Amino acid sequence: MLEIKVPSHEKVLEHGLAYSLFALWPAFLAFFTSFTTILVIWVHHHLIFTQVRKTATPLFYWNGLLLLVVTFVPFPTGLLAEYLLNPEAKVAASLYTGNFLAISVVFHGLWRYVSKSEELASSTISSTPWVAARITRDYRLATLLYLVAFGLSFISEIAGISSCLLLAIFFALRGWPTKEAG
Amino acid sequence: MLEIKVPSHEKVLEHGLAYSLFALWPAFLAFFTSFTTILVIWVHHHLIFTQVRKTATPLFYWNGLLLLVVTFVPFPTGLLAEYLLNPEAKVAASLYTGNFLAISVVFHGLWRYVSKSEELASSTISSTPWVAARITRDYRLATLLYLVAFGLSFISEIAGISSCLLLAIFFALRGWPTKEAG
Amino acid sequence: MLEIKVPSHEKVLEHGLAYSLFALWPAFLAFFTSFTTILVIWVHHHLIFTQVRKTATPLFYWNGLLLLVVTFVPFPTGLLAEYLLNPEAKVAASLYTGNFLAISVVFHGLWRYVSKSEELASSTISSTPWVAARITRDYRLATLLYLVAFGLSFISEIAGISSCLLLAIFFALRGWPTKEAG
Amino acid sequence: MLEIKVPSHEKVLEHGLAYSLFALWPAFLAFFTSFTTILVIWVHHHLIFTQVRKTATPLFYWNGLLLLVVTFVPFPTGLLAEYLLNPEAKVAASLYTGNFLAISVVFHGLWRYVSKSEELASSTISSTPWVAARITRDYRLATLLYLVAFGLSFISEIAGISSCLLLAIFFALRGWPTKEAG
Numbered sequence: 053m054l055e056i057k058v059p060s061h062e063k064v065l066e067h068g069l070a071y072s073l074f075a076l077w078p079a080f081l082a083f084f085t086s087f088t089t090i091l092v093i094w095v096h097h098h099l100i101f102t103q104v105r106k107t108a109t110p111l112f113y114w115n116g117l118l119l120l121v122v123t124f125v126p127f128p129t130g131l132l133a134e135y136l137l138n139p140e141a142k143v144a145a146s147l148y149t150g151n152f153l154a155i156s157v158v159f160h161g162l163w164r165y166v167s168k169s170e171e172l173a174s175s176t177i178s179s180t181p182w183v184a185a186r187i188t189r190d191y192r193l194a195t196l197l198y199l200v201a202f203g204l205s206f207i208s209e210i211a212g213i214s215s216c217l218l219l220a221i222f223f224a225l226r227g228w229p230t231k232e233a234g
Numbered sequence: 235m236l237e238i239k240v241p242s243h244e245k246v247l248e249h250g251l252a253y254s255l256f257a258l259w260p261a262f263l264a265f266f267t268s269f270t271t272i273l274v275i276w277v278h279h280h281l282i283f284t285q286v287r288k289t290a291t292p293l294f295y296w297n298g299l300l301l302l303v304v305t306f307v308p309f310p311t312g313l314l315a316e317y318l319l320n321p322e323a324k325v326a327a328s329l330y331t332g333n334f335l336a337i338s339v340v341f342h343g344l345w346r347y348v349s350k351s352e353e354l355a356s357s358t359i360s361s362t363p364w365v366a367a368r369i370t371r372d373y374r375l376a377t378l379l380y381l382v383a384f385g386l387s388f389i390s391e392i393a394g395i396s397s398c399l400l401l402a403i404f405f406a407l408r409g410w411p412t413k414e415a416g
Numbered sequence: 417m418l419e420i421k422v423p424s425h426e427k428v429l430e431h432g433l434a435y436s437l438f439a440l441w442p443a444f445l446a447f448f449t450s451f452t453t454i455l456v457i458w459v460h461h462h463l464i465f466t467q468v469r470k471t472a473t474p475l476f477y478w479n480g481l482l483l484l485v486v487t488f489v490p491f492p493t494g495l496l497a498e499y500l501l502n503p504e505a506k507v508a509a510s511l512y513t514g515n516f517l518a519i520s521v522v523f524h525g526l527w528r529y530v531s532k533s534e535e536l537a538s539s540t541i542s543s544t545p546w547v548a549a550r551i552t553r554d555y556r557l558a559t560l561l562y563l564v565a566f567g568l569s570f571i572s573e574i575a576g577i578s579s580c581l582l583l584a585i586f587f588a589l590r591g592w593p594t595k596e597a598g
Numbered sequence: 599m600l601e602i603k604v605p606s607h608e609k610v611l612e613h614g615l616a617y618s619l620f621a622l623w624p625a626f627l628a629f630f631t632s633f634t635t636i637l638v639i640w641v642h643h644h645l646i647f648t649q650v651r652k653t654a655t656p657l658f659y660w661n662g663l664l665l666l667v668v669t670f671v672p673f674p675t676g677l678l679a680e681y682l683l684n685p686e687a688k689v690a691a692s693l694y695t696g697n698f699l700a701i702s703v704v705f706h707g708l709w710r711y712v713s714k715s716e717e718l719a720s721s722t723i724s725s726t727p728w729v730a731a732r733i734t735r736d737y738r739l740a741t742l743l744y745l746v747a748f749g750l751s752f753i754s755e756i757a758g759i760s761s762c763l764l765l766a767i768f769f770a771l772r773g774w775p776t777k778e779a780g
Contacts, residue, residue, distance in 0.1 A: 054669070055672070055673075056673045058673070058676045058677050058680050058681075059677075061680075064681065064684065064686070068686060069681055069684065069686035069689040069690060070686065070689045073677075073689065073693070083670075084666075087666055087669060088662075088666075091662050091665070095658065109409070112277070113406075116270075116273050116406070119273070120266075120269055120270075123236070123269060124265075126237070127237075127238045127240070130240045131240050131241075131255075134240050134243075135240075135246065135251055138246065138251065140246070140250060140251035140252065143251040143252045143255065144251060147255070224659075224662070227655070291591070294459065295588075298452075298455050298588070301455065302448075302451055302452075305418070305451060306447075308419070309419075309420040309422070312422045313422050313423075313437075316422050316425075317422075317428065317433055320428065320433065322428070322432060322433035322434065325433040325434045325437065326433060329437070473773070476641065477770075480634075480637050480770070483637070484630075484633055484634075487600070487633060488629075490601070491601075491602045491604070494604045495604050495605075495619075498604050498607075499604075499610065499615055502610065502615065504610070504614060504615035504616065507615040507616045507619065508615060511619070
């Protein structure tokens with residue numbers, strides 16, 4: 053899926069292999085940011101579904117939508133890797149941050165649907181409302197911060213991408229309250 | 235599998251990145267239509283196999299055939315993405331809709347084989363014949379509508395592809411009667 | 417994995433899209449032959465392992481070797497798709513048939529190891545020796561026939577590839593004797 | 599993931615198909631070395647996790663880090679395949695061996711974390727300390743040998759890569775002591 057292209061022979065002939073690899077840093081940055089984000093998404097998806105007691109048709113649509121926006125990630129990742137040093141880098145960066153904003157919106161919706169449904173939510177969520185409330189606050193915050201990252205990418209592509217990277221690391225390190233709630 | 239190619243530097247140099255991305259709309263359309271169709275196929279495949287009590291050798295051939303026509307999807311998807319704006323777009327569109335027609339024919343065959351076999355069909359299907367009858371009607375209708383989409387693609391590529399997209403959304407939203415039959 | 421490349425714009429401009437697609441027939445043939453072969457391998461791998469009672473270290477090496485030769489298949493498939501109409505097509509065809517010969521040799525070895533081991537073989541195999549004997553005969557025949565296909569590919573590339581396709585279809589249709597032995 | 603590129607028509611026209619394939623030997627070497635290494639990693643990952651009694655948050659980060667360095671392997675593999683015969687091959691070889699060094703460091707860390715934790719380690723590890731000690735020695739040795747391979751790749755690219763290949767084969771053949779400890 054996420055793929056970094058080997059530098060072309062023309063580039064290596066002109067600038068040397070070491071420099072050509074160094075010049076690939078936008079590709080490494082995009083790869084690393086997308087990798088971390090997808091890992092975090094995958095873990096959160098798992099965490100949400102440990103709180104789901106049974107499946108329902110709307111859950112299928114939420115999951116289908118999530119799969120769609122996640123399957124799309126390699127395209128803006130490749131675009132950013134190719135065009136981060138281009139004068140029009142802001143276009144690539146805003147598609148990239150916009151993709152992550154879309155993911156966080158879908159995640160938020162998926163979680164709201166699960167936590168509000170009497171039928172679907174696990175006993176942990178039903179019996180300890182502060183747990184659901186904290187997760188809801190986290191996802192609302194995530195959506196807001198990805199909106200900021202999206203906005204930033206129109207001003208500075210590096211600011212937008214760095215925000216996405218920091219957000220992924222932040223949500224990787226941030227715990228999930230159901231363990232504490234036991 | 236489904237992949238959207240990053241626009242080339244020559245194109246971006248000539249038209250700008252924003253326009254080059256906009257010009258990729260056939261790729262986005264093809265990606266989205268194929269994504270939705272494959273998702274629907276995957277769900278229906280799962281639904282059919284919840285109605286199967288045991289496996290049989292002919293089922294293996296039906297599944298092998300289904301896997302073959304589904305594995306082929308990325309090729310007409312890429313072809314359409316590349317040539318939808320070409321004067322010969324109808325060739326690409328008819329291969330694309332033809333691939334989906336083939337999938338619906340195989341699906342129809344797979345379902346007929348499962349539902350007609352005394353041995354394979356689940357108790358839900360055996361005890362409530364109207365359920366099997368409704369699913370059979372749905373798949374017959376699907377094959378017919380994909381045949382129409384295939385025919386349309388020889389007249390207008392956009393009409394053919396739009397039909398495929400609408401059909402995928404229609405079958406995503408349409409329920410499956412075994413739940414109602416309990 | 418198995419991928420068919422969309423024809424280039426230069427080719428389409430020169431010959432038209434319909435003809436360019438038609439000229440891809442070596443790619444379709446290679447795709448279809450490799451697809452069928454890999455499907456048959458996957459089913460036979462599953463069938464062998466239903467006859468295995470426990471794992472052992474040498475089994476890991478046999479499986480590793482099998483995975484290696486199967487993972488290699490996309491390369492000769494792509495090579496054949498690209499160079500079947502080239503004057504040197506025999507080189508591509510012999511690598512292709514040679515890859516399948518290697519797979520059949522590894523399969524034969526894997527099966528011999530499983531069936532000869534007192535510890536590993538299932539009760540079906542231990543109690544009905546004619547079942548094991550028939551499977552052994554089948555795999556010996558397969559290796560021999562793939563050797564013939566490999567030899568043929570040095571004389572005629574089409575003869576070599578057609579043999580591989582026919583062999584895959586033959587082994588797809590041929591039953592597995594453990595079911596009859598019950 | 600690991601992919602060998604079909605030689606271009608220009609190369610085949612100039613040198614013939616047989617020679618062009620022969621000239622791909624760096625790609626075959628890189629493919630085979632990476633394949634064997636990833637297989638060994640996968641088996642060792644499985645072996646470590648048979649010794650883990652429950653999951654913990656730090657394990658998730660160790661696994662995430664391991665996944666990151668393993669997901670990166672196709673890039674240096676492709677780079678080496680493309681540039682092993684280039685005057686600057688040492689740059690490609692040191693990225694390649696450096697990637698494997700990073701994997702062995704992460705593996706070492708993952709294992710240390712598992713074996714030192716009272717909570718996580720299985721009864722085999724807790725009750726037979728020599729088993730854990732031998733695995734720890736093996737992983738320390740592996741890290742050291744990959745460091746040597748990394749160093750060698752700055753002197754001779756072939757020496758560096760051959761070391762990686764020999765190390766993968768060595769660790770594939772070397773047993774795991776928990777079976778002996780029963």
